Amino acid sequence: MLASVRAMSGNGDVKVRAAVSRGVGMATSVEELVLAAPGAGEVRVAIDACAVCHSDLMFLDGGWATDFPVVLGHEAAGHVVELGEGVDNVAVGDRVVVSLIRACGECRACRRGHDVACTGDLALRNRSPLSDLNGDPVAHGLGTAAFAEQVVVHRSQVAAFPDSVPSEAAALLGCGVLTGVGAVTNTAQVGEGESVVVIGCGGVGLSVVQGARLAGADPIIAVDPLVSKQESALKFGATHATGPDDTADRLTGATGGRLADHVFVTTAAPGAFAGATGLLDRMGSLVLVGIPAEGVTFDIDPGVLAVANQRILGSKMGTARLAEDVPRLVDQYLSDQLDLDGMVTSTYSLDEIDTAFAEARSGEAIRTVVVFDHSGHTGNSTR
Ligand SMILES: [Zn+2]
Ligand SMILES: [Zn+2]
Incomplete structure (x- = not known):
């Protein structure tokens, strides 16, 4: 155990269990992958909950093209375990919403406040932080890959939320609720x-x-x-x-x-x-x-x-800006104006993810959420 931690700490990579999709219509396999350390401007987050979104199913079912193998999942909540260089919007231990919206803060779109249209040249747009145990790359689905114990994402992809919000509810602020409410308030x-x-x-x-x-x-x-x-x-x-x-x-x-x-x-x-x-x-x-x-x-x-x-x-992702929309939605949730708990139909473990996908595909669920139990785990542990 000590040896493996020491071996990994050499370059900062960690091993994580993740749901790997290897082709259209294929069953998902939960495998151990290598997750690279966060680079400059990036954060490593331990995932506590990740909801199944229709977009995940579009890739799984071949409606949209993607690279395989891939780890999907992009509507998530977790807690920060490691900061890359120059990250100051969150701290280690913060509970955060994780989203696919990634904004460099410097391109023309970002300067105009249009985070969803960012065209900045971010490192994670050109490389996946995930690889299998042979060193072969695994695609970083929707730039997030949150059907995994941990993710590495750009600092703009996370927004902190208070302890009073359950992880399952907070996860919905990463895509579905952000998109729907944002379409009303921001886009229209x-x-x-x-x-x-x-x-x-x-x-x-x-x-x-x-x-x-x-x-x-x-x-x-x-x-x-x-x-x-x-x-x-x-x-x-x-x-x-x-x-x-x-x-x-x-x-x-x-x-x-x-x-x-x-x-x-x-x-x-x-x-x-x-x-x-x-x-x-x-x-x-x-x-x-x-x-x-x-x-x-x-x-x-x-x-x-x-x-x-x-x-x-x-309306892409409700024309949202994570840093502004998440705090507002959290306030609306905490003042009982926005119902998030009622949208969570069911929860599953990572090993049950194909059941979660099937339930979401059936159209009967509102939101099916994969929840993670980190008890017995530490930030750098492989088991
Ligand atoms: Zn989504
Ligand atoms: Zn940008």
Whole structure:
């Protein structure tokens, strides 16, 4: 034990157990990998919880291309165990949300506050900190790879949160809730009394519903083919819930004949995009949050859009800035305005990850979370 710690401390690498995906449709294997020490501006974080996001499934199921083998997982919470040179936004021991949003702080996008559009040349964009025991590289899924006991990420990918927030709840602030609430507040800037339609009521869709409620939107029409998800949407603050075929009727019924100020498409299902612009009122905005498989397209009539002065807005990760959005969401959670606990449907260990993926894929869960037990582990231990 002592010998192995000493051997590893030579170059700062550690061994971690991680869920490795080796190809589309293949079962995941939990393996021991080598995680490189954090470089300048990077941090090493022990993961306490990581939720399954639809984006993980898109890679696993071949909707989006990725390098294999890969460790996925990008909606996480953990605690900082090591700082690379020049890191001053967090300290060892801090509990942190871990996200895929990585911002250099210096490029044009970052200087304008557009962290999600950062183009900075960061070391982690060019190399993975993960390799197998033979020294062969393992891809750093979504720049995070948090279905693992520990991660190395850029300092901008973490934001501290207080002890009063459970890890499972905090993890959701790394992607799903950040994306959904951010789409409402940052991307669309929904105002009080504006009408909102939310197409798709998974974890991101329910977060849009919560964000719309926090913004004072009314009505909030939630749309999903599954009755169970319609019921969830009503619990999280939708004023109406319906199946896809009745959306226009429910909307005009609730507004006295008007169409929507904002339509959010939060699902990746190709059929959800067709007809979405037809729900927009004059001056309305269509907000594209869900990212469908590569190659999916939909038709718009530019003349209608121009005459009605409508907008189409892409919303990557809710146009979020981690350092500002996470503290605000934590405050809303701690003051009972934002429900995170109710979004955690179930928890699994790392060894049960394929069950967690299957549950998330089934569409019945809101958020399935992989939790890690570090008892008996130390920061540098391999076992
Ligand atoms: Zn995600
Ligand atoms: Zn940048």
